Amino acid sequence: MRRHALAALAALAAFSITPAAQAQRVAGAGEVVRSASAPFRVTTVTGGLDHPWGAAFLPDGSLLVTERPGRLRLLRPDGTLMPPLGNVPEVLAAGQGGLLDVQIAPDFATTREIYLCHAVLLSAPARGAATRLVRARLSEDATRLDYAQPILDALPALSSGRNHYGCRIAFDVQGKLYLSTGERQDKPRAQRLDDLAGKVLRLERDGRPAEGNPSLDRPGARPEIFTYGHRNPQGLARNPWTGSIWEAEFGARGGDEVNLLKPGLNYGWPIVTHGVDYDGSRIGEGRSRPDMEEPLRHWEPAVSPSGIGFYDGAAFPAWRGSLFMASLNTPGLIRLSTEGDRITGEERLLWGELRCRQVLEGPDGFVYLLTDETRGRILRLEPAGG
Numbered sequence: 001m002r003r004h005a006l007a008a009l010a011a012l013a014a015f016s017i018t019p020a021a022q023a024q025r026v027a028g029a030g031e032v033v034r035s036a037s038a039p040f041r042v043t044t045v046t047g048g049l050d051h052p053w054g055a056a057f058l059p060d061g062s063l064l065v066t067e068r069p070g071r072l073r074l075l076r077p078d079g080t081l082m083p084p085l086g087n088v089p090e091v092l093a094a095g096q097g098g099l100l101d102v103q104i105a106p107d108f109a110t111t112r113e114i115y116l117c118h119a120v121l122l123s124a125p126a127r128g129a130a131t132r133l134v135r136a137r138l139s140e141d142a143t144r145l146d147y148a149q150p151i152l153d154a155l156p157a158l159s160s161g162r163n164h165y166g167c168r169i170a171f172d173v174q175g176k177l178y179l180s181t182g183e184r185q186d187k188p189r190a191q192r193l194d195d196l197a198g199k200v201l202r203l204e205r206d207g208r209p210a211e212g213n214p215s216l217d218r219p220g221a222r223p224e225i226f227t228y229g230h231r232n233p234q235g236l237a238r239n240p241w242t243g244s245i246w247e248a249e250f251g252a253r254g255g256d257e258v259n260l261l262k263p264g265l266n267y268g269w270p271i272v273t274h275g276v277d278y279d280g281s282r283i284g285e286g287r288s289r290p291d292m293e294e295p296l297r298h299w300e301p302a303v304s305p306s307g308i309g310f311y312d313g314a315a316f317p318a319w320r321g322s323l324f325m326a327s328l329n330t331p332g333l334i335r336l337s338t339e340g341d342r343i344t345g346e347e348r349l350l351w352g353e354l355r356c357r358q359v360l361e362g363p364d365g366f367v368y369l370l371t372d373e374t375r376g377r378i379l380r381l382e383p384a385g386g
Contacts, residue, residue, distance in 0.1 A: 037335070332348055
């Protein structure tokens with residue numbers, strides 16, 4: 001009865017003005033899902049992955065996938081899941097840490113260069129856990145990494161606590177690398193400019209601060225910093241139509257955000273937030289402040305956003321111009337319609353059904369999802385008739 005009632009409500013909801021519009025399964029139609037924008041079918045590409053976290057398509061259509069315990073896998077275009085790659089760096093697989101994101105370099109076709117982000121346990125002189133960025137080369141036969149060189153640690157390391165690493169990677173149109181870092185559940189770090197936690201960093205490909213960074217000449221500030229005041233940013237993507245970098249981050253209890261990143265700006269955490277702490281107490285000064293950047297969109301109650309990806313494929317014409325956001329709690333997928341650098345609407349897909357960690361467009365124009373499970377899956381959304 002409840003499912004039919006929700007379906008009736010969804011049919012009445014107008015996508016452009018109703019943030020909570022939710023797609024519902026069609027009774028008796030297997031994996032066919034009808035949404036306000038397009039019917040689609042959910043197919044399983046592969047399973048048996050332990051908490052898959054990040055993924056990147058290679059030019060030949062293969063997919064590199066990370067598993068949080070520390071494995072890097074290759075999924076062939078024919079659906080064959082290869083054994084774990086060799087020479088992958090040792091990671092700290094505790095709490096929310098492990099082997100997290102992977103991205104290929106813009107010139108991967110000639111360099112075979114990839115980038116990994118993971119949690120690491122450091123010894124002296126920087127004792128504790130930190131977010132680490134690694135530059136690596138994928139072997140010609142894609143069975144190992146020829147080398148894996150750490151190029152940046154988000155210091156200071158934290159001796160206690162194993163959460164809020166951030167750890168998403170993106171490239172802009174100039175080939176500069178962006179790395180998100182969490183504040184490691186130590187709120188004040190997000191505002192400290194001598195600290196790389198709770199930031200989005202902009203880097204050259206060797207890990208040096210990128211030319212033109214807003215903090216290069218700021219006394220006492222780390223020159224890698226592009227934006228600050230972030231809590232736990234696990235979504236990072238370039239808008240293919242404007243070239244801008246968008247970011248998604250977890251709030252506490254409510255206050256999850258999608259942000260348009262602008263150089264040097266303060267995104268508020270923990271001074272301002274649209275959420276409250278887990279015990280219901282107030283955080284900081286309130287919801288906004290004139291000198292701090294407002295999110296493009298925020299959610300109350302929380303949706304727990306992880307990976308994000310823009311869609312410009314041909315398989316779903318109605319979805320072109322959308323930003324997809326993987327949601328952990330409530331489990332599902334959020335589709336945000338956009339115009340330029342504005343959000344114009346929201347649709348919720350597979351709501352309450354799939355705990356999603358990452359979403360990305362495939363070279364075939366389909367949408368691919370990584371599910372956050374001990375026996376995690378890679379799913380594909382394909383158009384369905386009717």
